[in-house]
Amino acid sequence: MALTTLASVKAQGGILPGDTSRDxxxxxxxxxxxxxxxxxxxxxxESQEYVEYYSGNGTPVLMLNQYPVTAVSLVCVDESGNFGAGPNSFPPTLNLVNGVDYALMSGAKGNGSAGFLRRIGAHWLRPRSRQNGVLGTLPGAARGNIKVQYTAGYLDIPPAISMAVNALVLKQASMAAMGGAVASMSYEDVRVSYFDSHDARQVLGSIEAVLATYRSIPV
Incomplete structure (x- = not known):
């Protein structure tokens, strides 16, 4: 699903709705x-439902891949789950209970806005392993022992994202029309110079700075 619409791009670029020459x-x-x-x-x-498998991290907090989270319909922990590959993995008898075994944590923009799932009274288990010659234990191999079914994303894409996407589309369209991003032009001797890749990154920098506030950092 696109993050903007043709009508929105044309409106932001001052392109008349009836001008379909570049649609x-x-x-x-x-x-x-x-x-x-x-x-x-x-x-x-965009808002959609996900079924994902995670490995425990040994802490009470699990960060889901997508957010904001609007609903969690299932959380199941099966230490032999293996990312759902087994024929009998994640049986309903191992399902956790919302509010008793886990809870969706509140973020700066409301409940579920940061995508953190808290284990109540326990940790998201990840067995430890030992290695010859090492006194302490090490994190065990990822086992895909947690299954989460949830809904996440925006019903309406934030205006800041849509405007940034529109701006990038319009810049790309302008660059394509001119054979590149125009840096300067002289009408008297018909000379045109174009941005190099470094200049292009500077042009896009302010837009990417806006988008950066929405970037997910893997942990």
Whole structure:
């Protein structure tokens, strides 16, 4: 799903709704910029349901891959779950109870906004292992022993993200029309110079700074 619409891009770029001469190009750029922004932010943004497998981290807090989290429908811990690969992994008898065994933590922007799931009265278990010649124990191999089914993402994409996506689409469209990003132009001798890759990064810097506030940092 795209992070903006053709109508929104045209409105921000001052393109009349009836001007359809570049609609096909803009749609392609919208898809491309959407994919780029999701990779940049290391997360999806639209509201959808996920079924994911995690390995315990030995702490009471588990960070889900997607956020904001709007609902958690299932949490199951099976120490032989192996990421759901087993034929009988994660049976319903091992399901945890919301509010008793786990709870969705409140973030700066409300409950579930940061995507943290807290284990009540226990830790998200990750067995330790020993290595010859090492006195202490080490974290065990990832076992995919936690299954979480939840809904996360925005019902409405934040305006700051949509505007940034629009700006990137319009910049790409402008660069494509001119054969690159124009740095300077002289009409008297018809000379045109273009930004190099360093200059292009500077142009996009302010937009990426806006997007950075929404970036997920893997832990």
């Amino acid at each position: 096909a190009q803009l749609r392609i750029l919208i898809d491309g910029v959407t994919s780029y922004v999701k990779q940049l932010l290391n997360r999806d943004l």
